[in-house]
Amino acid sequence: MREKYIGIIMILFTGLFGSIATANAASSGTYVGVQYAATSFETDIGNYDVGMVVGRFGMSVMQNLSVEARFGTGTGDDSVSGTVSGFSFNSTFEIDQIMGLYATGHLPVGNAFKLYGFAGVTQTEFVFSVEVPAFPGLNSTTTESDTSLSYGAGVDINIGKAMAINLEYATYYVDSEDSIGSMSAGITYSF
Numbered sequence: 662m663r664e665k666y667i668g669i670i671m672i673l674f675t676g677l678f679g680s681i682a683t684a685n686a687a688s689s690g691t692y693v694g695v696q697y698a699a700t701s702f703e704t705d706i707g708n709y710d711v712g713m714v715v716g717r718f719g720m721s722v723m724q725n726l727s728v729e730a731r732f733g734t735g736t737g738d739d740s741v742s743g744t745v746s747g748f749s750f751n752s753t754f755e756i757d758q759i760m761g762l763y764a765t766g767h768l769p770v771g772n773a774f775k776l777y778g779f780a781g782v783t784q785t786e787f788v789f790s791v792e793v794p795a796f797p798g799l800n801s802t803t804t805e806s807d808t809s810l811s812y813g814a815g816v817d818i819n820i821g822k823a824m825a826i827n828l829e830y831a832t833y834y835v836d837s838e839d840s841i842g843s844m845s846a847g848i849t850y851s852f
Contacts, residue, residue: 692719696829696847698733702754702787704839707741709754713843725767729779733759738788750793756841757786757804759833761811774818774825783811785834785841809834815845823851 694717702709715733722728735756742751763781770776790802815829827847834841 690721690851692727692849692851693717694719694827694847694849696827696845698831698843698845700735700756700833700841700843702739702756702839702841706745706750706752707743709739709741711739711754711756712736713756713759715759715845715847717847717849719765725769727765727767729763729765729781731759731761731763731783735787748793748795750791752792753788753790755788757788759786760784761833763811767817772819774816776814776816778812778814779831780810780812782808783833784808787841807834807836809836817849825849825851 696715696717698713698715700711700713702711713733713735715731717729717731719727719729733756735758738753738755740751740753742749744750761781761783763779765777765779768776784806785808786804786806788802788804791800793799811831811833813829813831815827815831817825817827819825825848827845827849829845829847830842831845832840832842
């Protein structure tokens with residue numbers, strides 16, 4: 662499975678980064694940004710809501726298309742308690758970090774704002790703890806790291822010639838049982 666993701670990353674690097682040398686720097690240029698993300702980890706035993714700060718770096722490869730790298734880190738954890746088969750449990754979830762590479766398409770709508778969508782690959786690392794008071798020997802804390810296809814969409818609202826605020830929805834991690842999605846607000850600076 663990892664070979665599939667490595668292949669996708671290689672295609673992105675070869676195809677999109679290879680175009681950088683011929684891209685018109687004036688078309689979109691380079692941008693950096695930071696976002697605060699209200700993030701939800703949805704599992705079969707409960708939903709965990711945590712915060713995350715995400716840094717963005719993007720570079721235009723052709724008009725209205727850029728390659729973007731992101732790095733994020735969690736700002737806290739969330740706990741869920743419940744009962745399974747008559748036994749109570751307490752669980753905690755925390756995002757350690759995310760790293761990803763994406764192709765981002767931009768659709769300018771006049772001079773006021775632009776819509777964007779992105780798709781790519783994200784490596785997510787998170788910490789998950791479970792405590793079963795009736796069976797202390799079953800308590801566990803695990804750090805998991807996994808790679809997933811990711812996607813999202815948002816809007817940049819221009820607040821100056823080189824600055825914009827953004828609102829965004831992203832799905833960073835999906836597997837057969839769990840998903841990590843976020844609603845974000847942030848600011849970007851183009852140069």
